[in-house]
Amino acid sequence: MISLTDFMVVSAVLFCIGLYMIVSKHNAIQILIVIELMLNAAILNLVAFGRYDRVANSGQMFALFAIVLAAATTAVALAIILNVYKRYKTIDPGKIDNLKD
Amino acid sequence: MEHFLQSIDALTIKFTLIAVLLPLLAFVINTALPAKWSKVAGWVSTVFILISCVLAAFIFSKVWNGHQVHQQMLWFTIGDTPVYAGILLNNLSVLLLLLVNLIALPVHLYSTAYMRHDEKYSRYFAYLSFFCFSMLALAVSDNLVLFYIFWELVGFSSYLLIGFWFTRDKAVFANKKAFIMNRIGDIGLLSAILVLFSMYHTFDLDTLFGQINLVGHSNIQNGLWHLSSNSVPNDSGAIVITGGSIQIPAIWQYIAFAGIFLAVAAKSAQFPLHTWLPDAMEGPTSVSALIHAATMVAAGVLLLGRVYPLFNDAELTFLAIIGCFTAFMAATIALTQNDLKRLLAYSTISQLGYMVMAMGIGAYASSLFHLVTHAFFKCLLFLVAGIVIHQMGHIRDDNNLEIDPQNIQNMGGLRKKLPLTFIAALIGGVALVGLPFTSGFLSKDGILVQAFEWSAGKNVFFKIIPILALLTTWLTAFYVARLIVKVFFGELRVLQFKPDLKLHMSDGTWQYKLPLVLLSVCCFFPFFSTNPFSQDASWVYNGLLGILNETGFAMVLPVVINIGSLLIIYFAYTIYTGKRTNPFAQTGVIFNLSFNQWYFDSIYQNAIVKPILNTSLVTFWFDRRVIDGFILLFAKMSVALSKLAAWMDRNIVDGFLNLLVKAVRIIGNFARRFQGGKVQYYLFSMLAVILAIFILKTFF
Numbered sequence: 001m002i003s004l005t006d007f008m009v010v011s012a013v014l015f016c017i018g019l020y021m022i023v024s025k026h027n028a029i030q031i032l033i034v035i036e037l038m039l040n041a042a043i044l045n046l047v048a049f050g051r052y053d054r055v056a057n058s059g060q061m062f063a064l065f066a067i068v069l070a071a072a073t074t075a076v077a078l079a080i081i082l083n084v085y086k087r088y089k090t091i092d093p094g095k096i097d098n099l100k101d
Numbered sequence: 102m103e104h105f106l107q108s109i110d111a112l113t114i115k116f117t118l119i120a121v122l123l124p125l126l127a128f129v130i131n132t133a134l135p136a137k138w139s140k141v142a143g144w145v146s147t148v149f150i151l152i153s154c155v156l157a158a159f160i161f162s163k164v165w166n167g168h169q170v171h172q173q174m175l176w177f178t179i180g181d182t183p184v185y186a187g188i189l190l191n192n193l194s195v196l197l198l199l200l201v202n203l204i205a206l207p208v209h210l211y212s213t214a215y216m217r218h219d220e221k222y223s224r225y226f227a228y229l230s231f232f233c234f235s236m237l238a239l240a241v242s243d244n245l246v247l248f249y250i251f252w253e254l255v256g257f258s259s260y261l262l263i264g265f266w267f268t269r270d271k272a273v274f275a276n277k278k279a280f281i282m283n284r285i286g287d288i289g290l291l292s293a294i295l296v297l298f299s300m301y302h303t304f305d306l307d308t309l310f311g312q313i314n315l316v317g318h319s320n321i322q323n324g325l326w327h328l329s330s331n332s333v334p335n336d337s338g339a340i341v342i343t344g345g346s347i348q349i350p351a352i353w354q355y356i357a358f359a360g361i362f363l364a365v366a367a368k369s370a371q372f373p374l375h376t377w378l379p380d381a382m383e384g385p386t387s388v389s390a391l392i393h394a395a396t397m398v399a400a401g402v403l404l405l406g407r408v409y410p411l412f413n414d415a416e417l418t419f420l421a422i423i424g425c426f427t428a429f430m431a432a433t434i435a436l437t438q439n440d441l442k443r444l445l446a447y448s449t450i451s452q453l454g455y456m457v458m459a460m461g462i463g464a465y466a467s468s469l470f471h472l473v474t475h476a477f478f479k480c481l482l483f484l485v486a487g488i489v490i491h492q493m494g495h496i497r498d499d500n501n502l503e504i505d506p507q508n509i510q511n512m513g514g515l516r517k518k519l520p521l522t523f524i525a526a527l528i529g530g531v532a533l534v535g536l537p538f539t540s541g542f543l544s545k546d547g548i549l550v551q552a553f554e555w556s557a558g559k560n561v562f563f564k565i566i567p568i569l570a571l572l573t574t575w576l577t578a579f580y581v582a583r584l585i586v587k588v589f590f591g592e593l594r595v596l597q598f599k600p601d602l603k604l605h606m607s608d609g610t611w612q613y614k615l616p617l618v619l620l621s622v623c624c625f626f627p628f629f630s631t632n633p634f635s636q637d638a639s640w641v642y643n644g645l646l647g648i649l650n651e652t653g654f655a656m657v658l659p660v661v662i663n664i665g666s667l668l669i670i671y672f673a674y675t676i677y678t679g680k681r682t683n684p685f686a687q688t689g690v691i692f693n694l695s696f697n698q699w700y701f702d703s704i705y706q707n708a709i710v711k712p713i714l715n716t717s718l719v720t721f722w723f724d725r726r727v728i729d730g731f732i733l734l735f736a737k738m739s740v741a742l743s744k745l746a747a748w749m750d751r752n753i754v755d756g757f758l759n760l761l762v763k764a765v766r767i768i769g770n771f772a773r774r775f776q777g778g779k780v781q782y783y784l785f786s787m788l789a790v791i792l793a794i795f796i797l798k799t800f801f
Contacts, residue, residue: 019788023785024781096780
């Protein structure tokens with residue numbers, strides 16, 4: 001049987017990969033993808049802990065909820081990235097360091 | 102009547118002041134004169150001295166053989182002692198006043214021509230006027246402090262005039278020498294004045310030596326110099342001594358005498374301080390005529406005349422010995438000198454020696470009489486020398502010769518070229534020798550007669566003095582004859598080795614001729630006495646209260662002297678008109694002694710000047726090495742300390758600040774990196790911090 005620990009390890013690995021990618025990638029779209037990856041690591045945790053609430057299935061419920069929210073945020077983020085690209089002609093977050101004008 | 106006399110006296114005093122101050126005014130005007138008007142300077146000085154001369158003649162006529170005029174005012178007060186300054190006119194003062202003016206007038210006139218081409222013409226007359234002022238003031242000043250001031254000023258103006266051509270090294274050395282020697286005398290005079298003041302508590306000449314005659318009333322007893330108040334006649338109303346008697350150790354009297362002797366020796370060029378006078382001939386000849394023959398050098402004899410009552414018998418004998426020795430020594434030196442002016446300078450020293458000797462043997466009046474007559478004929482001889490040197494200088498310049506215009510070996514035969522000068526020289530020379538019908542006869546033979554009388558009742562050693570004086574007279578006859586024959590007789594010796602010279606010589610303009618004529622007239626007896634053979638008939642002599650005992654000497658001696666002189670002059674004439682330039686061998690101990698001026702200069706050079714210079718070098722070295730060295734060491738230490746401080750400042754104080762700045766910059770740069778505007782970097786830093794916190798929390 002797959003233990004809770006295995007889920008946690010997978011989740012932690014996913015999260016760490018996400019962290020690494022988020023600081024090292026030069027493409028905002030990729031960063032957005034990696035954020036999704038980290039969200040999914042958190043959702044995986046929610047689902048894994050859901051075994052302790054078989055009555056209300058609140059873990060799964062939170063997971064669904066989070067997925068919906070993630071979809072919404074992704075949509076917003078994509079819009080922002082599009083606007084950023086329009087203005088700076090790049091989507092490398094390392095090169096976008098101006099707050100002014 | 103009384104009132105009338107007083108107003109006449111006041112007028113006399115006023116005239117004296119004007120006569121004395123006019124040359125000072127001339128000095129001021131000539132100093133302030135702009136350069137383009139410098140030709141006026143000579144006439145300013147001459148006219149002023151002429152006015153002064155007329156005034157002096159008036160004053161002389163009022164005071165001579167009349168009553169003494171003395172006026173003074175409070176000058177300053179030291180403690181309780183008031184010091185008065187004023188004018189004292191007695192026979193001696195007015196005689197000097199008139200004499201100086203009478204000599205200065207022809208010399209001024211002569212100088213207007215003689216110095217005509219000199220570029221410092223106005224300065225020359227300024228100095229000359231300044232000298233006349235000092236000398237006239239010296240003659241009439243009534244107290245020792247004023248006397249000392251003008252004594253110094255006379256020496257100072259003489260210094261200026263000796264070094265008038267200061268671009269010549271020799272002139273500068275000569276005036277330095279004259280100044281230093283005169284300073285020695287000045288110190289003597291000053292100390293004598295201080296001794297007299299501490300004894301008598303007054304500087305006033307009249308109180309000291311005149312009517313009240315404090316000096317005459319003091320005496321030396323049991324090793325004490327003593328003045329008691331009851332021995333002083335107090336009827337003149339002057340309160341002289343306050344309380345009791347004054348006595349100080351007798352040594353002070355001798356110190357005062359020594360001081361006065363030094364002063365006289367320096368000013369009147371007596372042994373041992375005589376060596377400056379021959380060197381002083383580096384000045385213009387007209388200056389030599391006025392200052393170094395007639396007036397300034399007479400100041401020493403004037404001083405002797407002023408303080409005469411101070412001396413006791415031993416001191417007078419000392420003066421006689423020194424004067425006699427000086428006269429003899431200078432006469433022997435004059436025998437072999439070839440420089441015209443040096444020869445005359447030694448002759449002056451010799452005649453001054455006569456005067457000092459005359460003072461020493463008690464021939465007070467004869468001494469001053471000789472001073473007066475000597476002033477005229479010696480001034481005349483110097484003016485003649487000036488013309489001769491001037492003409493020789495012309496020959497040298499016209500023909501580009503390498504000759505010394507003052508050397509009498511180059512001269513000769515000038516009597517045809519310069520007839521008036523020749524006659525003047527002859528008159529001056531005859532007066533100097535003291536032949537009958539001249540003024541020199543009256544004064545000089547008077548001194549000799551009195552010298553023999555003085556020694557008559559004394560030890561045999563005292564006989565040496567009159568005999569030396571007699572010898573000196575004959576030596577004088579010889580060197581005067583040699584001088585005149587070499588200069589004026591025979592043929593011009595320059596022609597012997599350069600026969601094709603262009604010669605155009607003349608006596609010069611009236612400014613040269615008139616002074617010669619004036620002074621020549623004053624060299625004859627009628628100017629001084631009605632009887633050409635007796636000093637007794639001379640007004641100067643009688644005015645100075647001379648008393649001549651009629652003894653056998655007075656009858657026989659002048660005859661002997663003059664026959665001797667005439668023989669010597671004839672002898673000199675015959676040998677020097679001969680073909681040879683030097684009839685005598687120029688070798689031998691005696692010749693060298695005379696030619697080298699008795700080696701006084703080299704003795705002084707080796708015994709005094711060199712040790713002093715060496716001491717100066719040592720002190721200079723000490724100053725340079727030790728004192729300066731100490732200061733330099735101090736300076737170096739300061740520099741080193743400063744350098745250390747600067748290093749500390751730069752490296753430690755500044756270094757600390759720089760370190761701070763560097764640290765701030767490093768920290769700032771480090772902190773800046775987190776604020777670069779890069780989103781991912783922010784995130785990374787955040788992660789790192791959180792990780793660090795977690796690690797810390799976990800392990801500690």
